[in-house]
């Protein structure tokens with residue numbers, strides 16, 4: 023190194039901060055010009071620059087990850103936009119990814135969703151009410167579809183409502199009702215027919231203080247249920263036996 027080159031290097035070292043500040047000020051004052059020069063340089067040396075960048079990335083896998091992560095940390099909005107664009111351009115892969123994730127984490131997802139729904143039940147109820155008010159026809163459509171798919175739940179719901187209206191104590195689940203029907207072999211508890219739709223009969227009628235608990239329920243066909251009327255099972259069977 024010549025004496026004068028050595029002198030310059032020392033000078034620059036001593037004035038490094040000052041030089042950086044001057045350079046920043048120059049770039050700020052000539053922003054467009056600096057950017058245009060940069061673009062022109064990149065355009066003129068595109069292939070070499072790309073090759074250099076690829077070589078650097080290959081040689082520095084960690085540095086690449088770090089600089090990529092640093093860029094992502096600085097630009098969260100652009101990351102989100104890029105991900106949204108990718109999902110929009112790759113709907114199949116996105117569906118596949120979601121399905122795969124759901125398959126791998128099904129139980130955890132269900133538990134999470136159940137907890138979330140429970141924690142937000144008031145909010146969900148309000149949202150559902152607003153949706154029904156805004157679009158009553160659609161709501162009725164959903165509701166009809168659900169009712170067609172869940173006939174047992176629908177019957178259980180009306181039975182429970184009637185029991186509540188009559189001030190009955192006790193309640194039972196759809197599963198308990200289906201168990202009770204199975205216990206009777208799918209037959210009416212009074213006439214023994216198995217080829218008729220079965221209704222809940224309250225052995226002690228609700229109108230006489232009977233409970234809606236499963237212990238007070240037997241399956242009965244429409245005909246027996248209406249003939250029995252306001253009698254208890256013992257009163258009704260006593261009469262039919264006589």
Ligand SMILES: [Zn+2]
Nearest residue numbers: 210213243246
């Ligand atoms: Zn019957």
